[in-house]
Amino acid sequence: MNTKILLDENEIPKKWYNIQADLKTPLDPPMHPQTKKPVGPVDLEPIFPKELIRQEMCQDRYIDIPEEVRDIYTLWRPSPLFRAHRLEKILKTPAKIYYKYEGVSPPGSHKPNTAIAQAYYNMKEGIERIATETGAGQWGSSLAFATQLFGMECKVYMVRGSYDQKPYRKMMMQTWGATCVPSPSPDTNSGRAILAKDPDTPGSLGIAISEAVEDAATHDNTNYSLGSVLNHVCLHQTIIGQEAQKQLDMVDETADIVIASAGGGSNLAGLCFPFVKDKIDGKNPDVEIIGVEPAACPSMTRGMYAYDFGDVAGLTPLLKMFTLGHDFIPPSIHAGGLRYHGMAPLVSRLHADQLIDSTSVYQNEVFDAAVMFARAEGIIPAPESAHAIRVAIDKALECKKTGEAKTIIFNNSGHGHFDLSSYEGYFAGSLVDYEYPAELIAESLKKLPAIS
Numbered sequence: 001m002n003t004k005i006l007l008d009e010n011e012i013p014k015k016w017y018n019i020q021a022d023l024k025t026p027l028d029p030p031m032h033p034q035t036k037k038p039v040g041p042v043d044l045e046p047i048f049p050k051e052l053i054r055q056e057m058c059q060d061r062y063i064d065i066p067e068e069v070r071d072i073y074t075l076w077r078p079s080p081l082f083r084a085h086r087l088e089k090i091l092k093t094p095a096k097i098y099y100k101y102e103g104v105s106p107p108g109s110h111k112p113n114t115a116i117a118q119a120y121y122n123m124k125e126g127i128e129r130i131a132t133e134t135g136a137g138q139w140g141s142s143l144a145f146a147t148q149l150f151g152m153e154c155k156v157y158m159v160r161g162s163y164d165q166k167p168y169r170k171m172m173m174q175t176w177g178a179t180c181v182p183s184p185s186p187d188t189n190s191g192r193a194i195l196a197k198d199p200d201t202p203g204s205l206g207i208a209i210s211e212a213v214e215d216a217a218t219h220d221n222t223n224y225s226l227g228s229v230l231n232h233v234c235l236h237q238t239i240i241g242q243e244a245q246k247q248l249d250m251v252d253e254t255a256d257i258v259i260a261s262a263g264g265g266s267n268l269a270g271l272c273f274p275f276v277k278d279k280i281d282g283k284n285p286d287v288e289i290i291g292v293e294p295a296a297c298p299s300m301t302r303g304m305y306a307y308d309f310g311d312v313a314g315l316t317p318l319l320k321m322f323t324l325g326h327d328f329i330p331p332s333i334h335a336g337g338l339r340y341h342g343m344a345p346l347v348s349r350l351h352a353d354q355l356i357d358s359t360s361v362y363q364n365e366v367f368d369a370a371v372m373f374a375r376a377e378g379i380i381p382a383p384e385s386a387h388a389i390r391v392a393i394d395k396a397l398e399c400k401k402t403g404e405a406k407t408i409i410f411n412n413s414g415h416g417h418f419d420l421s422s423y424e425g426y427f428a429g430s431l432v433d434y435e436y437p438a439e440l441i442a443e444s445l446k447k448l449p450a451i452s
């Protein structure tokens with residue numbers, strides 16, 4: 001039984017795949033938050049290194065991965081592709097279920113794939129300190145790990161709700177030498193303004209982004225770094241899908257269904273963009289690609305495709321994306337990494353062009369799937385990753401009805417070892433199945449910035 005499909009270290013891809021080269025419709029440009037005119041590279045230089053700005057706008061199909069970055073990737077890459085034989089058996093499905101496992105990285109998720117690259121380019125350009133936000137703590141700990149390897153400082157603004165729920169993520173960041181504060185914090189103007197209005201707010205990613213951007217813009221030696229959403233972040237994650245395709249080739253499989261959870265969209269982009277390329281190229285035209293969102297924060301499934309700010313304070317450029325509105329504060333669900341109001345512009349474009357589908361699921365059914373998966377396959381998944389597992393199981397059950405032996409692959413984006421308190425809540429029956437009310441979404445969407 002071929003359960004674990006491994007590549008050699010020298011098979012780590014040498015290039016990232018840039019899907020901008022293959023888009024049917026080019027991306028709409030980011031707009032300046034005040035002038036509402038397209039943002040040029042120079043506008044971004046106060047907070048990003050030049051090479052990442054170049055990658056953000058680059059139209060080349062492939063971009064070389066620096067040797068130093070590949071060297072660090074070898075700490076955990078190539079990541080394994082597993083066939084979930086035991087899960088298939090329990091489901092009595094004719095479908096074949098594969099999953100790429102990104103939980104083998106030191107911080108335990110896919111996020112260091114881009115954290116390492118971003119820290120590297122910042123270091124190369126003489127930056128000494130990076131400010132960032134984190135939701136559930138996976139991004140903050142990934143960037144702490146990455147900056148530490150390059151001898152840089154790191155300040156993390158962590159969404160208060162998660163900061164209180166997940167003390168161990170904070171300690172991980174500290175272990176890797178970073179400073180982590182709950183957001184909103186008294187350390188920035190945007191944080192102080194929100195605290196004055198609502199001292200007990202659980203915070204949101206949008207608020208934490210405002211704080212980190214402000215920090216970077218007001219310190220000379222400091223840049224800002226984002227763990228998802230932006231084009232260069234999606235780019236760096238494509239290493240996942242490229243490896244997965246080689247691994248599927250090794251066992252003579254072609255994917256019929258590709259599934260990943262979607263918060264800001266980067267792990268979805270990472271697994272699926274190489275498959276979207278096959279769909280565009282006609283190599284695998286019928287492959288179904290699905291982003292899975294929480295019903296509490298369904299940007300693609302129920303949001304609007306429009307220009308919006310990336311943060312609450314309106315400091316970031318306006319991005320054309322599926323959004324629930326930048327002042328949307330999603331309820332404190334247990335998949336903190338999926339609580340973002342918008343969706344990566346690249347993923348949004350492909351969703352609008354009907355190359356990527358989306359669906360949304362509730363917390364309790366997600367944890368049903370997580371526990372079933374853990375009992376069958378051993379790995380305890382992050383609640384974020386379990387969104388993909390839920391839909392993979394549902395698709396496998398559909399195959400059982402139709403008798404089709406489809407090949408399903410999903411991204412098991414991280415382990416859930418720091419999320420066990422949410423498992424505790426699930427076992428205690430205290431998880432609430434929250435669906436964001438349509439009126440509140442409409443209310444928030446009314447406040448979208450006007451673009452002429």
Ligand SMILES: *Cc1c(COP(=O)(O)O)cnc(C)c1O
Nearest residue numbers: 228263264265266267337384414
């Ligand atoms: C952050 C995170 C996600 C969601 O973020 P994306 O930007 O959508 O990738 C999913 N899974 C895990 C384990 C995460 O840490």
